[in-house]
Amino acid sequence: MTQELFLSLIGFAFATSVTPGPNNMMLLASGVNFGFRRTVPHMLGISIGHALMVFLVGIGLVQIFHHWPALTTALKVVSVGYMLWLAWKIAHAAAPRDGQPGGVPFSFLQAAAFQWVNPKAWAMALTAVTVYAGGEGVLAMLTVAVVFCAVNLPSVSVWAYAGQQVRHWLTTNRRLQVFNCSMAVLLVASLWPVLA
16 A cells, blocks of 8 residues: 555545544434543444454455345345434433433444444445455455554544533533434434435
């Protein structure tokens, strides 16, 4: 991989990781509801889970989808259904009681597994593999995956930190309910590219 291509990959990883999408909407909501520290496993699950996804897509999964296009449709249906369920859960998240948030944040494994039903994660992985590592072998796929992991973690951390910072404004049940419903709507809106 040339230096120019490598720098372009870093820019692509940053732009796609830091912009709004399902992961970042969920991290913002988690930062509000659980704070930054309790959201760290969620952030790590996103970064490491997506890097693993990029690598696996690069070394062969893309061929499976090419040979069986119906799997792409099935993945979209499952993804949209799961995202709608998550949006409902976010919209109905319990208000804090006695200073403790209701519910629990995503675990590392839940966040890593979520990447497989996240349409934006699939788009990022497929684009990265075809544009930055296409046909260059396992080492190129590993490089793309490692770059995504390294760039993704600080990028998504911004969203959880922002959530924690606005947390003090959401001390009333009504404000928190409006915020959570807004996050649910934004999560559903992030599905538009898949549905369009």
